[in-house]
Amino acid sequence: MASEHKFLKFILPARAFEAVKKGTKQWLIECKCGHLRDFWDLGGVRYKAVGEPRQYLNCPECQKNTWHKIREKTEAEKLQV
Numbered sequence: 001m002a003s004e005h006k007f008l009k010f011i012l013p014a015r016a017f018e019a020v021k022k023g024t025k026q027w028l029i030e031c032k033c034g035h036l037r038d039f040w041d042l043g044g045v046r047y048k049a050v051g052e053p054r055q056y057l058n059c060p061e062c063q064k065n066t067w068h069k070i071r072e073k074t075e076a077e078k079l080q081v
């Protein structure tokens with residue numbers, strides 16, 4: 001578990017933590033090269049948020065530091081989890 005999530009689990013009641021986890025699991029982070037990662041697995045927290053922010057990250061696929069797009073998963077991608 002990511003340290004961000006350990007902290008969340010510590011401060012939130014179990015039900016609230018599960019809700020945040022479920023909400024964040026709807027999101028993924030996408031590199032310009034097309035490499036996709038689960039936002040939750042990266043230690044991300046996204047709950048009842050709107051819009052599509054960006055995050056500057058290193059991509060393990062293309063080995064570059066680029067602005068990654070955070071977006072909601074498509075229906076097909078949600079089913080893969």
Ligand SMILES: [Zn+2]
Nearest residue numbers: 031033059062
């Ligand atoms: Zn990449």
